[in-house]
Amino acid sequence: MKLIEVKDHEEMSRKACDILVERVTELSHPVLGLATGSTPKKVYDCLRKKPISFRDVTTFNLDEYVDIAPNDPNSYRFYMDHIFFNHVDIQTSSTNVPSGYGLDLQKECQDYEKKIRGAGGIDVQLLGIGVNGHIGFNEPGTPFNSRTHVVELSESTRKANARFFERMEDVPKQAITMGIETILESKEIILLASGLKKAKAIERLLYGDISEDFPASALRNHPNVKIIADHEALSMVYPALTGINTPTSSFK
Ligand code: PGA
Numbered sequence: 001m002k003l004i005e006v007k008d009h010e011e012m013s014r015k016a017c018d019i020l021v022e023r024v025t026e027l028s029h030p031v032l033g034l035a036t037g038s039t040p041k042k043v044y045d046c047l048r049k050k051p052i053s054f055r056d057v058t059t060f061n062l063d064e065y066v067d068i069a070p071n072d073p074n075s076y077r078f079y080m081d082h083i084f085f086n087h088v089d090i091q092t093s094s095t096n097v098p099s100g101y102g103l104d105l106q107k108e109c110q111d112y113e114k115k116i117r118g119a120g121g122i123d124v125q126l127l128g129i130g131v132n133g134h135i136g137f138n139e140p141g142t143p144f145n146s147r148t149h150v151v152e153l154s155e156s157t158r159k160a161n162a163r164f165f166e167r168m169e170d171v172p173k174q175a176i177t178m179g180i181e182t183i184l185e186s187k188e189i190i191l192l193a194s195g196l197k198k199a200k201a202i203e204r205l206l207y208g209d210i211s212e213d214f215p216a217s218a219l220r221n222h223p224n225v226k227i228i229a230d231h232e233a234l235s236m237v238y239p240a241l242t243g244i245n246t247p248t249s250s251f252k
Helices: 009-026 041-049 076-083 105-118 155-164 180-184 196-207 215-221
Strands: 002-006 031-034 058-061 063-065 124-127 149-152 174-177 188-193 225-230
Touching (some): 009 041, 009 124, 041 076, 180 215, 196 215
Parallel strands (some): 124 188
Antiparallel strands (some): 149 174
């Protein structure tokens, strides 16, 4: 894993945006794996402003809530359309977000895997990290050999996402997510982390055991991972970055 230290959320977003622009311009049919949430939002803002074409780009999002309609503002399809897809020249038919709104979710999971394979696999996958170490919606305990599947969301994830819903009862209990093995098949992975609330997760990702109790640790087995983390997210690794303490260790 390569650690790229950045000052703040802005710089994290710019760095990730620059890497994605490079891939989109150098590959003839780029396949991007995309993420939602607060962390990558400014990456999409940045991409929208670049004078490049997304006409030949195919995208696969990591996950989607179950039982939230695609046109519901809380769905990840809505997020992607409004924050990114509607503002660039990508072909709608080339944008893929799992559908958690159909009747046969198992078939949706299998079809999603087939579509990723059909596109030749993911060239570069953007990832956030949950406070509990989840990637996509792969919660602690998810087998490392998991493929796209339906998950029960943990209480900590539901609480973390409750800010987007009116009432806690409205936060979905299930989601569809690419599996950990699906994610690890991406040729390149960029994990973003910003803010103090991610500090523990980043410390554990860099120094903790590789264990299914902490899904992001599976990334340590991948040959091409870049972690772009800001000073706050690195504050448990390098306390000096936040000006609170003196440095303790460096990541190798
Ligand atoms: P966040 O979510 O970007 O909203 O913090 C990240 C995640 O849960 O993967």
